[in-house]
Amino acid sequence: KATEAAPQAVPGFWDPRRRPDRPDLSRLTVIRFLTETDYPPFNFTGPDGNPAGFNVDLARSLCDEIKVTCTIQMRRFETLIDALATNRGDAIIASMAVTPQLRAKVDFTDPYYRAPARFVSRRDNVMPEIRPEYLEGKKVGVIAGTSHEAYLKAMFTDAEIHSYPDNDTLRAALRRGEVDFIFGDAISLAFWINGTDSAECCAFSGGPFVESRYFGEGVGIAVRKGNDLLRQSLNWALFRIWEKGRFTDLWLRYFSISPF
Structure with a gap:
């Protein structure tokens, strides 16, 4: 709805x-x-x-x-x-x-x-706001070779970044608890959160990131x-x-x- x-x-x-x-x-x-x-x-x-x-x-x-x-x-x-x-x-x-x-x-x-970027967490771990210092030592999943990965490496230097080859493996890692957050394209993530594939596991944490140098x-x-x-x-x-x-x-x- x-x-x-x-x-x-x-x-x-x-x-x-x-x-x-x-x-x-x-x-x-x-x-x-x-x-x-x-x-x-x-x-x-x-x-x-x-x-x-x-x-x-x-x-x-x-x-x-x-x-x-x-x-x-x-x-x-x-x-x-x-x-x-x-x-x-x-x-x-x-x-x-x-x-x-x-x-x-x-x-x-x-x-x-x-296409803003956003963090997604499991529903029992939602944060209303996300700043680099909040993710110190946290495991964050991202797709390898993307602007999202480059942004995390530049801005979230104290997070533990885990890179995955594609969306399916990235999202499965969050559902299984291998990572605390994933970071990526907010529009495809919204579609996933709202769809059946996510099994209502997860939700957005924090707001959108729109830096044009990274995200166009x-x-x-x-x-x-x-x-x-x-x-x-x-x-x-x-x-x-x-x-x-x-x-x-x-x-x-x-x-x-x-x-x-």
Whole structure:
């Protein structure tokens, strides 16, 4: 069920006073979207074998708004940038965080949500606030090689950091009590906490961490460098969807527990 504060938790990045100009949409004949295979609830393979999830539904809404034919192809996350560069698709909609490193390779639309980081603990160990000194000597799990791991190593130097290869092993470690906390993407964690896989074991501890140096400037749609027509068309359509309330409807359909 939706929480009382859910409407305020819908990320709105669009300023009603800064309406994007409508580009010449007639020059777009097709948009080939690329997304990732396994990042629920944003993108995943549905029961019928077709792409599903928040990003997939958002892509379809953008195509409706632009009135253009679209295709959506699913690939492994690490292959997406290369597929875009070699013209196997036109736009990546896969919860890709806008960072300086990626800006060197692709152009991004305006952000359509931010992905804060949060701590999760077992329900019998919830802390209302988390500061580095509170976690001295505590075991904290995180996925190896992520910005979340880099942030913990830089900021939570007295915690005992345990790195795991993927979400399943990370979350299982918390359920079994191998770690006191896990740290990661708040949106996928909210989905897990609220779902059946967590068996109601766990809850958020403390509030969101949003340092853009680690967690990006938000999440955008990536297009090839210099493809300004497509980038501007997507920006225009994102604004229109938000203005009409369709973005809020879509967000609340997927996120009844606020990640923020």
